Amino acid sequence: MITHILTDIEGTTTAIAFVHRSLFPYAASALEEFLARHGEEPEVAAILADVPGDPLTTLREWMAADAKVTPLKALQGLIWNQGYADGALRGHLWPDVAVELRAWHARGLHLAIYSSGSEQAQRLLFRHSEAGDLEPLFEGFFDTRMGAKREAQSYTRITEAWGAEPARILFLSDVAEELDAARAAGFATCQLVRAEDGTKPSGRHPEAADFKAVNRLLAA
Numbered sequence: 001m002i003t004h005i006l007t008d009i010e011g012t013t014t015a016i017a018f019v020h021r022s023l024f025p026y027a028a029s030a031l032e033e034f035l036a037r038h039g040e041e042p043e044v045a046a047i048l049a050d051v052p053g054d055p056l057t058t059l060r061e062w063m064a065a066d067a068k069v070t071p072l073k074a075l076q077g078l079i080w081n082q083g084y085a086d087g088a089l090r091g092h093l094w095p096d097v098a099v100e101l102r103a104w105h106a107r108g109l110h111l112a113i114y115s116s117g118s119e120q121a122q123r124l125l126f127r128h129s130e131a132g133d134l135e136p137l138f139e140g141f142f143d144t145r146m147g148a149k150r151e152a153q154s155y156t157r158i159t160e161a162w163g164a165e166p167a168r169i170l171f172l173s174d175v176a177e178e179l180d181a182a183r184a185a186g187f188a189t190c191q192l193v194r195a196e197d198g199t200k201p202s203g204r205h206p207e208a209a210d211f212k213a214v215n216r217l218l219a220a
Contacts, residue, residue, distance in 0.1 A: 077120030
């Protein structure tokens with residue numbers, strides 16, 4: 001029986017376009033000014049210490065390559081925090097997502113996020129979502145500190161951190177390779193195939209067009 005639901009963000013709860021057309025450009029445009037204003041603050045300085053070479057140059061190279069590296073993701077989270085606080089950003093969610101997340105939480109299911117975006121970025125998106133503050137629904141926000149999303153060991157680390165049995169966790173993602181890794185760690189899996197994002201079904205995992213359709217797996 002499924003008691004825990006772990007969900008990806010980009011392409012699963014949130015349109016890929018929101019990340020690439022709103023969040024990433026905002027962070028890129030604000031990067032230089034943000035570093036000038038906050039670069040010597042302890043939290044930012046600690047992040048920059050893990051960036052090789054000239055930080056500004058390296059960060060721009062990472063941004064251009066959409067690199068899944070922890071220092072970049074942590075810094076983007078801080079920049080997005082400023083954007084959400086200023087009202088320049090609001091977290092996009094597909095219409096079905098908030099309804100089902102609230103329903104699952106009300107049923108006693110345990111919810112958590114696993115995304116390549118930093119924990120801070122995840123919290124901000126759900127705290128400032130178009131559907132209101134959904135952050136309290138989640139017990140955990142896991143990021144690249146758990147490891148790469150296409151490696152089974154990352155999911156094992158999540159079970160240990162969450163204190164959950166792998167077989168009781170359902171992982172939702174649009175990326176088949178992430179689901180492969182989760183299944184190798186003993187998770188139940190479901191691929192979100194959202195037509196709006198152009199997701200292609202893999203044929204290797206149960207599929208759902210939206211979060212409402214996921215309920216049939218929970219009832220099985």
